[in-house]
Amino acid sequence: MNKASIKIVIADDNRFFCDALKDSLNKYKELSVKNTFTTINDLIKFTQNNNLDILILDVNFNGENSLDFIPEIKPPNSNFKIIALTTMNNNYMREKAHNKGVDLFIGKDGDLANFKSVILDCFNNDRVKKSKINAKIKVGNYTFTKRKLEILQALYIHSDKKEKELSETLNITESSLKSHKRELFEITNTKNTPELIKFGIQNGLIVS
Numbered sequence: 001m002n003k004a005s006i007k008i009v010i011a012d013d014n015r016f017f018c019d020a021l022k023d024s025l026n027k028y029k030e031l032s033v034k035n036t037f038t039t040i041n042d043l044i045k046f047t048q049n050n051n052l053d054i055l056i057l058d059v060n061f062n063g064e065n066s067l068d069f070i071p072e073i074k075p076p077n078s079n080f081k082i083i084a085l086t087t088m089n090n091n092y093m094r095e096k097a098h099n100k101g102v103d104l105f106i107g108k109d110g111d112l113a114n115f116k117s118v119i120l121d122c123f124n125n126d127r128v129k130k131s132k133i134n135a136k137i138k139v140g141n142y143t144f145t146k147r148k149l150e151i152l153q154a155l156y157i158h159s160d161k162k163e164k165e166l167s168e169t170l171n172i173t174e175s176s177l178k179s180h181k182r183e184l185f186e187i188t189n190t191k192n193t194p195e196l197i198k199f200g201i202q203n204g205l206i207v208s
Contacts, residue, residue, distance in 0.1 A: 005032035006123050007051065011043045011066070012036075012058035012085070021056070021115075028116050040064065044072050052080045054119055057102075059086035059093065067100040074101065081122050092137045092149055092205060139203055142187055149205060151180045156197050156206045 008031055012018050018036035025031045034052060037043040040061055047055070055073070057066055066073075067084070074082065081103040086093065097105040104122045137144050144152075151170070158166050167177040181193070190196045200206035 005030055006119065007053045008033045008056065008119070009043070009046065009052045009054070010036045010056045011038075011040075011061075012056075013038050013060075013062045014058075017058075025116070025119070031116065031119060040066060040069050040073075044069065047073050047078065047080075048075060053123055055080055055082045057082055057084050059084050059097070067097055067102070070100045070102070083119070083122055087204070092139055092144070095137070139205065142203075144187065148180060148184055148187070151177070152184060152196065152200050152205060155181070155193055156200060159193075159197070 008025060010018050010021055010033060012021075015036075015038050018038065022033040022036055025033050034050075035046060037046065057073070059066055070082070074080065082101065083104045083106065084097045084102045085106060085108055087108045094105045104118070106118065137146060137149065154166060154170055158169060161169065163177055164174050167174040170177065172180075181196070184196055185191060188196060188199045190199055197206065
């Protein structure tokens with residue numbers, strides 16, 4: 001009796017990429033792409049009511065961070081594994097993905113020629129235990145503390161808030177927020193908040 005194929009679902013906001021990846025994976029008898037999705041809502045509806053083994057999930061999904069939807073995408077009684085596929089392949093996003101429950105995080109800019117092996121390894125092995133979080137995170141030639149990156153994310157997400165409101169949201173003093181911003185400007189060689197946010201987006205620290 002032939003061993004059942006691994007049931008795969010692909011979710012990416014680029015229909016062309018979905019179709020191309022589906023065709024490349026369906027060449028292997030061990031793999032079977034059951035469905036592809038280009039919207040988070042359709043993906044959630046599917047995973048709530050269907051069985052699958054592997055979800056290949058794009059992180060930047062039409063300007064939204066799909067990692068934030070994982071609690072809805074993967075119900076508590078589900079045991080499928082998630083491979084996050086993204087162009088934002090840096091340690092900060094990798095760490096966030098694992099914290100959200102992603103089993104494997106790989107970059108779209110890498111060599112996908114061995115993607116079959118990647119899927120088989122992910123399916124057959126238990127999730128690798130996450131190593132202890134480093135106090136500092138290196139992104140390119142820049143080094144940040146985890147707190148600094150949380151501040152950067154908050155500046156984007158709550159861009160409509162004044163510093164007093166934002167400091168209350170972050171549960172820090174207004175002077176502490178200003179200090180964090182000054183240090184972020186120095187680290188990134190930016191002069192103001194819009195430039196800082198632009199830096200974050202261009203360097204894969206913010207999903208826009």
